[in-house]
Amino acid sequence: MSGQNNIDISKDEISDLIRIGNVLLDLLEDNSEVDEKGYQKKRNMFIGEYNKWYSRCLPIIRSMVPDKAIRFESLYHTNNRSGTNEYTYTVQDYIQGIYFKDKPKSYTDNITTKRVREQNSILKAALPRITDFSFDMERFVKINPIRSQPSHSLTRQDKLIDHDFYDEHYNSMRTEINSNFKRGFTMSAFVLSRELIRNLLLDMIRIQFPPRSEENVSIYYDINNNCHKELRTLALTIRERKDDLDLNPEAIEHLVEMICTMEPETKPGSHSFLTIPTQENLLAYRIEEIMDLLTDMIDFMKQ
Structure with missing residues (x-):
């Protein structure tokens, strides 16, 4: 099935997989209501059905939703983590019997x-x-080049961020970022992404340090210059104050490292802005992963 193309995929097949996904969710959600024997029985049922479900879903995701394929796979397993915590835990960990x-x-x-x-x-x-009429676009473009564009140009990722935020203003920013990304305005998409991440960081810091005192406000706000602190400064702040945050220190370190790649230190003789990035550069910054991790942390802190 790994070579499956759009033409081989039907709505009925995807609908059936969505139904099975809901059954898997029911198995997990109902497990807390049974004894140990019943728990293990449902767990074994979940593992058996999930493995088959994932194997069927993955080629469909790669073909039909390529912009989310990496995220889909990382929810199942990942090699890119410094430790296992509530933010990096995967379905594979559950299958292997790893519990907190x-x-x-x-x-x-x-x-x-x-x-x-x-x-x-x-x-x-x-x-x-x-659609009722579907075909393999990548193969078509290879055979019929359009305006001398490379064959991948019509199949490349259209979205930089596909995340539903808790704030409608952030969702509006997401739309603007994706629009710029799709149209090739990569510097605009990059700058707006950094600004959105900065606001998420501010939200996270304000949960732990509410603006009830000048001391708290000064953690994230430059009182002398009457402006919020820059992204890199905020990231380093949560690293310095990680003992004050009810969050996994390894997850904080992972977050800070990703953010700092977006905001490198500048030198006196360098430009005040970065080289205009390509779409591939933007994807390499793992912007959506940063935002996913930040919103997970914010949700956890609000509990």
């Missing part, structure tokens, strides 16, 4: 449920992309 120490099993089940629910949401995004 000093936490009830329901805690791990809830995290796994969140991962599978996001995967099922990504799968749902494939439905609108199925």
